Amino acid sequence: MENEKKSPLREFAPQLEQTSFAGYAWIVFLLAVIGFGIYAFFQQVFKGHEVTGMRDNVVWGVYIVNFIFFMGISYAGALISGTLHLFKTTWRKPVIRMAEFITVISLLIGPCFILLCIGRLDKLYYLVIFGRIQSPITWDVIAISTDIFGCFIFLYLALLRDLATLRDDDFLRLPSWRKRIYKALALGYTGAPEQQQRLNRATDIMAAMVISIAIIVYSVLAWIFSVTLQPGWHSTIFGPYFVIAAVYSGSAVLIITMWVFRKVYHLEDYITKKHFVAVGVIMLVLAAFFGYFTFSDYLTKWYGSEKNDELLIQLLFKEFYWPFIISNYIGVLLPLIVVGIPKFRTVTNITLTSIVVVIALWLNRYIIVVPTLESPYLPIQDARPEWVNYTATWVEWSLNAAGVAVFCLLFTLASKFVPIVPVTGLMEEAKKEDVLV
Amino acid sequence: MKKYNSFLTILVLFIAMMQPHNLKAEENLDSANIYTETKLTLGYFCGPQDSVYLTATLLIKREENTLALEDAQVEFIVIGETSNKVIGTVNTNQEGIAKFTFSITGLPTNKDGMISYMAKFAETLKYPATEVSFSAKPASLKLFFSVEDSVKTLRVTATQKNAKREVIPISKETVMIYVPRLFSLLKIGEISLDETGTGTLEFPKEIVGDTLGNLIVMARIEEHDVYGFVEGKNTINWGVPKQYYKAEVPSRELWTPIAPMWMIITLIVMLLGVWAHYFYAVYELIMIKRLSKKNINLF
Amino acid sequence: MEEQSNLNKKNSRRQFLKKGLLAGAGIAAGGGLVSAYVDTNATESGKKVKVLTTGGEIMEVDRGLLKLPRVSREESHKGLPGRKFVMVIDLGKCKNARKCVEACQKGHHLPKSQEFLKVYLLQDSEKTSPYWFPKPCFHCDNPLCVSVCPVGATYKRSDGIVLIDNERCIGCKFCMTGCPYSTRVFAWKHYHEFDEDKEPYSPEASSPGKEGTVSKCDFCPDLIRVGKVPYCVSACPMGVIYFGDVDEDTVTNGTETYQFSQLIRDRAGYRYLETLGTRPCVYYLPPVDRQFPVDRGFPDLTEEVKSRYKDTPYSRKNKP
Structure with missing residues (x-):
């Protein structure tokens, strides 16, 4: 590192300047998946919600699962980046931008999934003009929109230095329109002491805001379920449980993102095993908390064995056996083993564990939403199998895939627009190291 | 898809055509050659002060379909010894019912004091004529209330008019006592009349009246061979005053249109707190922009 | 026969x-x-x-129905003045004749897949006796469905009736999860039965139905307005369902009229799942002195309806 002495921005130049054939192929593939999702969406609009697997008993399906999931990873990004920023964690710089991108991008996708679940999209604005403050959905509308603004401001504050660097760098071969955008967005930031002071102050405040709003928003999301009287949902632990599960899933998504960008943009110098282990340890702690909350929730339900709780637990161990095992056993124990035992702590192992954790947490949301709706107080007596048991249809799966594709696409485009690692921060650090050496 | 749609349209039109079951009396000429049967039923009801209420229901039967005939003219007639007297003409409503109220004073009776009524539908272009008749003896029920030793008693007297128009008691009959309610009559007792046409009932407690406790009490002789339906009414404030519904306490009142105060305050405080910080951050950004301009101006 | x-x-x-x-x-x-x-x-x-x-x-x-007056949406928000409606269902008399369901479906122009009124075959525990359980909307005095509605599309009126304004409803289905009695139904598509109704929409009629919105049993306020009892009440051949104004202390099934308080006292009336605190306006009379054994509810059913009860404890044991 010392002998090469080149600006980190140089290293990110290829990523910003051009897109490889594989890169274009990847984008086209994502667009195709999204296009198919749009086709599925129109099917749903024109043929009615009958094309989904949802029916009168299971009124919420994978759309809501995805909503919780994307909102979850979004809050995780906010919480992780905010906390790392406030505690001035030294190793945070290379990963913090990814966490911020995860936050904003998934925050844009999450609410779209709840829209898919709404029967009358043409009347959506009623939520604003006729909103009732008593309804947790109104809380959610207010909280999510507040959160989106907050996260955008926080991301912008974090990007400002890099935008200024990009504006000032003359060696990058970029089209002039992009230069103009950088110039406009950089707000004339030159790194003057007072500017720095103001920027730091704003960033600190927004980091604190983003953390607290993330907790509020995810609790509100949990309350949509727990304010109802449904067995399995009507639980006081749901607020903190959802927050922990959210951060947990977000830490796993962050690790996967780190691995992908490290591979694709060859960032082995910046994102090292140290970072994987550090985020991995955060994931481990969250896994323990998540396991504890899960255990606490199901233990109280199972021990008392109220009639409907018992039915629900029977259902979980019968028809939802594998999802239950994966989400609540493997999803908890695997990170504890892989990250907990130093011998297993390799980049690949941690990444693979993260993939399992992401799947486990998606399934966790599924077995929170669906089995409860399949075991209401009055037994479901129906001759139509689809009315009794929920199975997602191709429409729902396509839109599910489209959601993931939008996430990947926006991430790809964002990484083309600004360096995926905050270069200014790294340059400063390099300078500091020089001084020290 | 298109085929299916047009089929659906036809189906809908078909259903729509099948819908109106009340035929206007002078419509549907094309169905004139189909054999149609008409049918009248007569309801009789004798109220206070010699008033009688008749209802005639007119139905037509055509090819297994029975339909109510709307806007058809029904004549109400009293049959006399020598001649019949038309006392009224009423058009049927959408349910095929013609209703007519009149006083029986001066109407001809037979030797037993019975009056014969007839409802008649005259032949039209499409529908054959039909008629129905019913005989009943005018009668009257009166209700009296009294309180003795804090026992509330309802006394009912029943009278009839014989052929000479003399009022004589109705004896040994059963009278039902009702309180009219929103949808139906609530039975509160039965009275057996003695030889003098009188009977009593200890008035039940806990009958809800209006907000002042007023009750309409109704006495009835029902489905009688001679008297038909006879009714008498009176009002008394023996009811329990009606208590209007109030939400049980403690009410969470979350379902009411306005949210609880604490919720509104919490929301406003939280939103103000958060957005104040947002605005502060945006303010700092604006200041950063200003500083850059200053710098440019300086150099 | x-x-x-x-x-x-x-x-x-x-x-x-x-x-x-x-x-x-x-x-x-x-x-x-x-x-x-x-x-x-x-x-x-x-x-x-x-x-x-x-x-x-x-x-x-x-089978055409009489035209009932339809009030405006604004008017439908007000209850009938000085009324508070209540329903009493006598479980001892129900034999699953399903006339209530049919009349209700017809009256509200509903497709077969949407039932405002459902008849369950319940058995509270292994050794207790099974019984037929007609379930309308309970029109709770603490309606969670109304509390959770984000747009005020569902509301409780002064006469106790909980209605849905399908022109306001955005179809988020939160009320469906909020209701612990699985009362509400969703229009998963535009059913052609909706087109049978040519009258303008009124929340009091719950008809014509609208795709992508929630609807449910409405206690037929359009019928009440003209002094008639709801469709299910007048349709029941057994007189199982009683309806009336609880402030007037009277309920009727069309043939018999009772004092509500006396009926509840003498027949040990109760509300279903009282512990949930929803305070329903529908009372049940326990299934005592049965007029028919439970299996009398089976022979006249269509195969489709029969198979609904296939998975109940009673059917597993008796194979009717």
Whole structure:
């Protein structure tokens, strides 16, 4: 590192300047998946919600699962980046931008999934003009929109230095329109002491805001379920449980993102095993908390064995056996083993564990939403199998895939627009190291 | 898809055509050659002060379909010894019912004091004529209330008019006592009349009246061979005053249109707190922009 | 055959109709009785329904319904002044004849897949006796469905009725998860039955239905307005369902009229799942002194309906 002495921005130049054939192929593939999702969406609009697997008993399906999931990873990004920023964690710089991108991008996708679940999209604005403050959905509308603004401001504050660097760098071969955008967005930031002071102050405040709003928003999301009287949902632990599960899933998504960008943009110098282990340890702690909350929730339900709780637990161990095992056993124990035992702590192992954790947490949301709706107080007596048991249809799966594709696409485009690692921060650090050496 | 749609349209039109079951009396000429049967039923009801209420229901039967005939003219007639007297003409409503109220004073009776009524539908272009008749003896029920030793008693007297128009008691009959309610009559007792046409009932407690406790009490002789339906009414404030519904306490009142105060305050405080910080951050950004301009101006 | 045996029963609806017609308009307070002759009491057989005439012969009557006045959406938010409606369901008399369901479906122009009223076959525990359980909307006094609605599309009126304004409803289905009694149904597509209704929409009629919105049992306020009891009440051949104004302390099933407080006291009336604190306006009389054994509810069912009860504890044990 010392002998090469080149600006980190140089290293990110290829990523910003051009897109490889594989890169274009990847984008086209994502667009195709999204296009198919749009086709599925129109099917749903024109043929009615009958094309989904949802029916009168299971009124919420994978759309809501995805909503919780994307909102979850979004809050995780906010919480992780905010906390790392406030505690001035030294190793945070290379990963913090990814966490911020995860936050904003998934925050844009999450609410779209709840829209898919709404029967009358043409009347959506009623939520604003006729909103009732008593309804947790109104809380959610207010909280999510507040959160989106907050996260955008926080991301912008974090990007400002890099935008200024990009504006000032003359060696990058970029089209002039992009230069103009950088110039406009950089707000004339030159790194003057007072500017720095103001920027730091704003960033600190927004980091604190983003953390607290993330907790509020995810609790509100949990309350949509727990304010109802449904067995399995009507639980006081749901607020903190959802927050922990959210951060947990977000830490796993962050690790996967780190691995992908490290591979694709060859960032082995910046994102090292140290970072994987550090985020991995955060994931481990969250896994323990998540396991504890899960255990606490199901233990109280199972021990008392109220009639409907018992039915629900029977259902979980019968028809939802594998999802239950994966989400609540493997999803908890695997990170504890892989990250907990130093011998297993390799980049690949941690990444693979993260993939399992992401799947486990998606399934966790599924077995929170669906089995409860399949075991209401009055037994479901129906001759139509689809009315009794929920199975997602191709429409729902396509839109599910489209959601993931939008996430990947926006991430790809964002990484083309600004360096995926905050270069200014790294340059400063390099300078500091020089001084020290 | 298109085929299916047009089929659906036809189906809908078909259903729509099948819908109106009340035929206007002078419509549907094309169905004139189909054999149609008409049918009248007569309801009789004798109220206070010699008033009688008749209802005639007119139905037509055509090819297994029975339909109510709307806007058809029904004549109400009293049959006399020598001649019949038309006392009224009423058009049927959408349910095929013609209703007519009149006083029986001066109407001809037979030797037993019975009056014969007839409802008649005259032949039209499409529908054959039909008629129905019913005989009943005018009668009257009166209700009296009294309180003795804090026992509330309802006394009912029943009278009839014989052929000479003399009022004589109705004896040994059963009278039902009702309180009219929103949808139906609530039975509160039965009275057996003695030889003098009188009977009593200890008035039940806990009958809800209006907000002042007023009750309409109704006495009835029902489905009688001679008297038909006879009714008498009176009002008394023996009811329990009606208590209007109030939400049980403690009410969470979350379902009411306005949210609880604490919720509104919490929301406003939280939103103000958060957005104040947002605005502060945006303010700092604006200041950063200003500083850059200053710098440019300086150099 | 069924019709014949019904005829001989005391208090049978047929007898009642005969009386009602003879009495004519004598039923001043019960304006609904005459019309019951035309529009309810219906066994669906194609487009025609069978009713009994005053002469005792069975006639077929077109199944078209009488036009009921439809109030505006604003008007439907106000309850009927000075009323508070209540329903009492006598579980001892229900034999799953399903006339209530049919009349309700017809009255609200509902497709087969949407039932406002469902009849469950319940058995509370292994050794307790099974019984038929008709379940309308409970019109709770603490309605969670109304609390959670984000746009005020569902509301509780001063007369206790909980209604849905389908023109306001955005179809988020939160109320469906909020209701612990699985009462609400969703229009998963545009059903052609909705088109049967040519009248303008009114929340009081819950018709014509709208795709992508939630609807449910509405206690038929459009019928109440003209002094008639809800479709299910007048349709039931057994007189299982009683309806009335609880402030007036009276309920009626069309033939019999009782003092509500006395009925609840003498027959140990209760509300379903009282522990949930929803304070329902529907009371049940326990299934005692059965008029029919439970298996009498099976023979006349279509295969589709029969198979609904296949997975109940009773059916697993008895294989009807």
